[in-house]
Amino acid sequence: MLLPAEIESKTLIPALRAIIAKKLAEDHDIREDEISKMLGVTQAAISNYIRGTRGDPVLIGKLLSQDKVAAMIDDLCDNLASDMAYTPLSLSKFIGLCNYIKSSLLICEIHHNLESDIDEEVCKECESMLLKGPGGF
Numbered sequence: 001m002l003l004p005a006e007i008e009s010k011t012l013i014p015a016l017r018a019i020i021a022k023k024l025a026e027d028h029d030i031r032e033d034e035i036s037k038m039l040g041v042t043q044a045a046i047s048n049y050i051r052g053t054r055g056d057p058v059l060i061g062k063l064l065s066q067d068k069v070a071a072m073i074d075d076l077c078d079n080l081a082s083d084m085a086y087t088p089l090s091l092s093k094f095i096g097l098c099n100y101i102k103s104s105l106l107i108c109e110i111h112h113n114l115e116s117d118i119d120e121e122v123c124k125e126c127e128s129m130l131l132k133g134p135g136g137f
Contacts, residue, residue, distance in 0.1 A: 001115070001118070001122065002111060002114060002115060004102060004107055004111070004126065004130065007107055007110055007111050007114065008098060008102070008107065011056055011059060011110055011114065012059070012098065012101060012107065012110060013098070014049075014054060014055045014056070015055045015056055015059040015060050015063060016063070016073070016094075016097065016098070017039055017041065017045075017049055017054075017055065018049040018050075018052070018054060018055025018060055019055070019060055019063065019064065019073055020035075020039065020073065020076065020077055020080070021035050021039065021046045021049040021050050022049065022050050023073065023074070023077045024038070024077055024080060024081060025046075025050050027077065027081075028077065028080075028081035030081060032046045032047055032050070033046075038080050038085050038086075038090075058113075059110060059113075062106075062109070062110075063101075063106075066106065068100065068104070069097070069100070069101065069106070072093070072096070072097045072100060073097065075093060076090070076093040076094060076097060079093055102130050103130060103131065105127060105130060105131075107130065108123070108126075108127060108130075
């Protein structure tokens with residue numbers, strides 16, 4: 001059984017980084033070494049994100065098909081491309097994006113794609129906790 005935090009760290013965050021890296025490089029003409037500093041990963045990781053060898057392409061497509069998620073990503077990229085790249089606001093926007101994906105239960109769909117034999121009662125309990133917000137209580 002995967003915990004929501006494991007799903008987030010193993011699949012969601014790499015997919016989001018891939019989307020953001022590609023947008024910053026293509027739409028804002030930012031160099032890979034600069035993007036790596038912004039996202040706190042190596043330049044080699046950014047190169048892999050941009051080339052599509054890191055980050056699940058199916059998940060990336062799913063995330064970008066969600067209007068609210070796509071708008072939040074665009075807003076975050078605009079913020080990172082501005083002089084506000086290294087401010088708490090950028091971190092807040094990234095965390096807000098992850099929290100939205102969890103609270104809108106998109107994380108559940110990601111989970112079901114990773115594990116097909118999830119017990120329905122466990123799923124309902126997890127969903128209930130995600131809908132309650134931070135702390136789940």
